[in-house]
Amino acid sequence: MTALLHVEKLSKRFRGLKAVSDVSFSVPQGSIVALIGPNGAGKTTTFNLIAGVFPPNEGTVHLAGKPITGLKPNRVCAAGIGRTFQIVKPFGQLSVEENVIVGALARERSVAAAREHARAVLDRLGLADQAARPARSLTLPDRKRLEVARALATRPTLLLLDEVLAGLRPTEVDRMVEVLRDLNRREGLTILMIEHVMRAVMALSDRVVVLDHGEKIAEGTPSEVVADPRVVESYLGSEDI
Numbered sequence: 001m002t003a004l005l006h007v008e009k010l011s012k013r014f015r016g017l018k019a020v021s022d023v024s025f026s027v028p029q030g031s032i033v034a035l036i037g038p039n040g041a042g043k044t045t046t047f048n049l050i051a052g053v054f055p056p057n058e059g060t061v062h063l064a065g066k067p068i069t070g071l072k073p074n075r076v077c078a079a080g081i082g083r084t085f086q087i088v089k090p091f092g093q094l095s096v097e098e099n100v101i102v103g104a105l106a107r108e109r110s111v112a113a114a115r116e117h118a119r120a121v122l123d124r125l126g127l128a129d130q131a132a133r134p135a136r137s138l139t140l141p142d143r144k145r146l147e148v149a150r151a152l153a154t155r156p157t158l159l160l161l162d163e164v165l166a167g168l169r170p171t172e173v174d175r176m177v178e179v180l181r182d183l184n185r186r187e188g189l190t191i192l193m194i195e196h197v198m199r200a201v202m203a204l205s206d207r208v209v210v211l212d213h214g215e216k217i218a219e220g221t222p223s224e225v226v227a228d229p230r231v232v233e234s235y236l237g238s239e240d241i
């Protein structure tokens with residue numbers, strides 16, 4: 001499989017702290033890859049480096065073979081990467097549909113076309129009946145779904161999901177897992193997801209990359225990674241999987 005995303009020797013320092021240190025991995029076209037590791041491991045920072053929130057101190061990011069290192073977020077989005085935020089931040093005053101239209105306008109030429117696409121995406125995520133509600137009135141699971149909808153509305157080829165299952169109940173996790181699996185299988189969407197819910201990581205991902213203290217400590221299939229003593233020691237020992 002060819003790599004849709006490739007990060008090579010990526011490093012980011014915040015003053016003295018090495019938040020991400022010499023991290024390399026690939027996300028094959030059409031795959032689901034999970035990025036896991038303990039709190040503070042550098043997972044969200046890695047997403048921010050890919051998405052252009054800040055440039056890396058060292059290293060490169062390539063999307064479909066083209067360098068995107070250091071591009072601003074709007075350019076990264078235009079290149080085909082959609083992302084969700086760990087702390088969901090919808091425009092609270094706007095309706096659910098308007099929030100998704102904002103995402104869709106990254107790609108569509110008219111508000112009418114953006115609205116039509118937004119409706120299709122809301123339908124896909126089971127949010128159509130909430131479309132007219134103010135975003136701030138949504139429950140947490142629905143806000144998580146809205147976050148995914150806003151990212152999807154930008155028509156990404158690669159979707160970056162930052163803990164979209166956190167705080168959801170098991171049945172809500174299962175529902176989201178189904179939506180993500182469907183987007184991957186039926187629409188060929190490539191997904192890189194940061195996730196602590198190991199049940200979902202095991203169910204969804206083709207490959208898993210493990211970070212600890214900013215460094216990649218393991219990579220492999222889900223079953224390889226959960227059997228790796230370093231991963232068990234640094235991360236899974238404390239998790240209930």
Ligand SMILES: Nc1ncnc2c1ncn2[C@@H]1O[C@H](COP(=O)(O)OP(=O)(O)OP(=O)(O)O)[C@@H](O)[C@H]1O
Pocket residue numbers: 014017019037038039040041042043044045046086
């Ligand atoms: N903008 C920033 N400025 C300074 N330090 C930061 C910044 N962003 C992250 N850090 C630090 O970098 C390290 C990695 O943080 P990061 O948010 O990437 O971890 P994470 O793996 O996403 O953790 P979690 O599972 O808790 O979300 C942490 O020590 C964090 O405090």
Ligand SMILES: [Mg+2]
Pocket residue numbers: 043044045086
């Ligand atoms: Mg994080």
